[in-house]
Amino acid sequence: xxxxxxxxxxxxxxxxxxxxxxxxxxxxxxxxxxxxxxxxxxxxxxxxxxxxxxxxxxxxxxxxxxxxxxxxxxxxxxxxxxxxxxxxxxxxxxxxxxxxxxxxxxxxxxxxxxxxxxxxxxxxxxxxxxxxxxxxxxxxxxxxxxxxxxxxxxxxxxxx
Amino acid sequence: xxxxxxxxxxxxxxxxxxxxxxxxxxxxxxxxxxxxxxxxxxxxxxxxxxxxxxxxxxxxxxxxxxxxxxxxxxxxxxxxxxxxxxxxxxxxxxxxxxxxxxxxxxxxxxxxxxxxxxxxxxxxxxxxxxxxxxxxxxxxxxxxxxxxxxxxxxxxxxxxxxxxxxxxxxxxxxxxxxxxxxxxxxxxxxxxxxxxxxxxxxxxxxxxxxxxxxxxxxxxxxxxxxxxxxxxxxxxxxxxxxxxxxxxxxxxxxxxxxxxxxxxxxxxxxxxxxxxxxxxxxxxxxxxxxxxxxxxxxxxxxxxxxxxxxxxxxxxxxxxxxxxxxxxxxxxxxxxxxxxxxxxxxxxxxxxxxxxxxxxxxxxxxxxxxxxxxxxxxxxxxxxxxxxxxxxxxxxxxxxxxxxxxxxxxxxxxxxxxxxxxxxxxxxxxxxxxxxxxxxxxxxxxxxxxxxxxxxxxxxxxxxxxxxxxxxxxxxxxxxxxxxxxxxxxxxxxxxxxxxxxxxxxxxxxxxxxxxxxxxxxxxxxxxxxxxxxxxxxxxxxxxxxxxxxxxxxxxxxxxxxxxxxxxxxxxxxxxx
Numbered sequence: 208x209x210x211x212x213x214x215x216x217x218x219x220x221x222x223x224x225x226x227x228x229x230x231x232x233x234x235x236x237x238x239x240x241x242x243x244x245x246x247x248x249x250x251x252x253x254x255x256x257x258x259x260x261x262x263x264x265x266x267x268x269x270x271x272x273x274x275x276x277x278x279x280x281x282x283x284x285x286x287x288x289x290x291x292x293x294x295x296x297x298x299x300x301x302x303x304x305x306x307x308x309x310x311x312x313x314x315x316x317x318x319x320x321x322x323x324x325x326x327x328x329x330x331x332x333x334x335x336x337x338x339x340x341x342x343x344x345x346x347x348x349x350x351x352x353x354x355x356x357x358x359x360x361x362x363x364x365x366x367x
Numbered sequence: 368x369x370x371x372x373x374x375x376x377x378x379x380x381x382x383x384x385x386x387x388x389x390x391x392x393x394x395x396x397x398x399x400x401x402x403x404x405x406x407x408x409x410x411x412x413x414x415x416x417x418x419x420x421x422x423x424x425x426x427x428x429x430x431x432x433x434x435x436x437x438x439x440x441x442x443x444x445x446x447x448x449x450x451x452x453x454x455x456x457x458x459x460x461x462x463x464x465x466x467x468x469x470x471x472x473x474x475x476x477x478x479x480x481x482x483x484x485x486x487x488x489x490x491x492x493x494x495x496x497x498x499x500x501x502x503x504x505x506x507x508x509x510x511x512x513x514x515x516x517x518x519x520x521x522x523x524x525x526x527x528x529x530x531x532x533x534x535x536x537x538x539x540x541x542x543x544x545x546x547x548x549x550x551x552x553x554x555x556x557x558x559x560x561x562x563x564x565x566x567x568x569x570x571x572x573x574x575x576x577x578x579x580x581x582x583x584x585x586x587x588x589x590x591x592x593x594x595x596x597x598x599x600x601x602x603x604x605x606x607x608x609x610x611x612x613x614x615x616x617x618x619x620x621x622x623x624x625x626x627x628x629x630x631x632x633x634x635x636x637x638x639x640x641x642x643x644x645x646x647x648x649x650x651x652x653x654x655x656x657x658x659x660x661x662x663x664x665x666x667x668x669x670x671x672x673x674x675x676x677x678x679x680x681x682x683x684x685x686x687x688x689x690x691x692x693x694x695x696x697x698x699x700x701x702x703x704x705x706x707x708x709x710x711x712x713x714x715x716x717x718x719x720x721x722x723x724x725x726x727x728x729x730x731x732x733x734x735x736x737x738x739x740x741x742x743x744x745x746x747x748x749x750x751x752x753x754x755x756x757x758x759x760x761x762x763x764x765x766x767x768x769x770x771x772x773x774x775x776x777x778x779x780x781x782x783x784x785x786x787x788x789x790x791x792x793x794x795x796x797x798x799x800x801x802x803x804x805x806x807x808x809x810x811x812x813x814x815x816x817x818x819x820x821x822x823x824x825x826x827x828x829x830x831x832x833x834x835x836x837x838x839x840x841x842x843x844x845x846x847x848x849x850x851x852x853x854x855x856x857x858x859x860x861x862x863x864x865x866x867x868x869x870x871x872x873x874x875x876x877x878x879x880x881x882x883x884x885x886x887x888x889x890x891x892x893x894x895x896x897x898x899x900x901x902x903x904x905x906x907x908x909x910x911x912x913x914x915x916x917x918x919x920x921x922x923x924x925x926x927x928x929x930x931x932x933x934x935x936x937x938x939x940x941x942x943x944x
Contacts, residue, residue, distance in 0.1 A: 217562060220511065225503055232504050262689075269686035275508040275528060278562035 408454020435465020471790025594658015765821025
């Protein structure tokens with residue numbers, strides 16, 4: 208089962224490798240890990256999607272809390288979340304295929320961000336399922352490249 | 368989050384600027400450091416130049432690993448932070464085993480490593496290694512200081528992290544240009560650690576639940592570990608045991624927290640624990656774990672560990688709770704503080720049936736060995752040392768058979784009197800650790816019980832003991848094998864002793880060449896006199912006891928077996944494979 212954990216960390220050298228190292232040393236599986244600065248430059252937020260049962264999740268939380276620069280941990284397992292993943296996808300496309308692809312882009316509220324003679328590059332944001340669905344409908348055309356941010360999440364209700 | 372941000376204000380520094388090296392040396396003194404173990408080298412020369420005028424007692428080992436184990440032994444014997452100072456690259460890399468040893472056993476240490484100039488970092492400079500990268504998984508926390516402004520505070524934080532909460536080693540990597548730059552000392556207690564919170568007070572509701580469970584239990588057992596010693600809670604533990612009338616067993620690292628000579632002591636449990644401790648665990652209806660972490664050497668087959676017991680777990684590290692064994696009543700906090708509260712709620716119970724059962728187990732399965740033959744039994748040597756030191760010596764060990772026999776046959780009655788590498792199981796730990804312990808406790812009789820292979824890994828440190836007039840006694844139980852490896856090969860690999868022996872030199876002559884006293888004992892009749900002579904020596908003394916070569920450690924819970932499935936029980940000799 209997938210769980211989303213978010214960790215507020217001190218924005219200092221080595222904290223990412225410390226967190227990533229803990230996961231590999233203890234054999235936990237990370238589905239995705241996203242790091243970015245918050246509004247306060249002293250802190251970064253990590254959004255981590257972990258695969259495992261509840262016991263594993265419990266240990267992950269405790270082990271994360273033990274890492275000194277980790278300030279606070281939010282476990283979003285039982286929360287309603289706003290979840291977003293951003294993808295850039297380069298799809299093979301002849302000029303003749305463009306209208307079809309444009310229709311898909313519109314349907315997914317996506318955006319064409321680059322266009323060439325043999326491909327288009329599309330930006331898609333949304334929850335994971337939407338991204339996955341978009342990949343599937345692009346597959347028949349031929350996917351040249353995909354870059355994804357991994358999942359970002361914040362709870363819907365502000366919690367102290 | 369708001370709290371976190373509040374505490375991150377810039378430290379108010381009032382001292383005048385001095386060099387980074389002076390900041391380091393002055394802060395060490397201010398943190399109460401009297402002894403540093405270490406080895407000079409290129410990039411730490413500015414620090415060593417500062418040490419030239421410092422009152423700090425500096426011990427130079429022959430190898431940085433030895434220095435790290437010395438600091439560890441010093442910390443375990445004194446309860447203070449052990450400090451190590453080494454150079455970059457090879458110096459730092461040589462401390463790795465020592466750091467990992469301390470980390471596994473939660474020993475407070477601060478390791479300061481030199482680093483190449485900040486602008487050279489990442490360029491594969493001479494003697495450069497990614498020290499923080501290498502040591503991240505084996506330290507409680509580590510730092511590289513690239514801005515001289517952060518130096519003072521970082522040293523303060525390192526000591527705070529090392530000695531509070533669940534203690535552990537903290538490493539500071541110092542580029543040489545930071546040690547020569549002008550910066551300022553930070554005042555005591557100035558930290559920037561918004562994410563570091565230690566819960567020391569136990570939750571009262573949990574303590575009440577624990578007390579109720581203990582008062583109601585029919586067949587309770589206390590199982591205490593190294594955490595009780597770290598927390599200096601021996602007196603409170605003893606009060607709990609005696610007030611509740613509950614038998615107690617300790618882990619290897621917990622030996623000495625409760626007097627092993629007392630009736631309620633079951634001595635050590637686990638793979639080579641006493642039969643009565645292991646049976647008691649399997650039969651108990653309540654297990655009270657205090658400052659212990661359910662290591663696999665303790666539990667045997669974890670699925671069949673204490674199958675009928677409700678489990679209380681008192682520990683300062685929340686991540687230890689329910690990690691290996693599901694706990695019913697967790698109490699997170701400092702053992703001493705929790706025991707003080709718990710003891711107020713404990714009521715005396717007769718427990719006639721249970722204590723009669725314990726007495727029966729002790730009677731039926733005593734810890735014993737056959738001392739009839741001609742040869743010197745290693746257990747006999749340890750018993751003799753115990754007798755002559757009246758159980759008051761501070762004992763260190765290497766790792767292997769001798770370590771288990773020392774734990775079994777030397778009866779410990781005081782905390783911090785048994786110093787051994789438990790979690791990591793580091794061979795070669797004993798020689799340097801006994802020196803660190805002797806420095807911490809100059810008046811104690813410090814005896815390192817070692818094996819010939821463990822001893823060989825660190826005998827190069829004997830000159831350090833001689834140089835500093837450390838009267839440590841080193842007893843080598845010499846069977847010419849890596850005894851524990853050989854025992855496993857005998858039991859599980861059909862007596863195929865693959866690469867588990869080596870030709871040893873004459874240890875007594877080696878000791879003499881190093882300036883220590885060397886004694887060889889090859890007859891049983893000479894053991895008592897040799898121990899007597901060793902104890903009378905006022906300088907480092909190595910005694911080579913040439914013991915029976917293929918003696919095994921019993922009882923033994925083989926890996927994968929339940930604690931009750933011990934081999935080598937006295938009444939069941941057929942099980943001796």
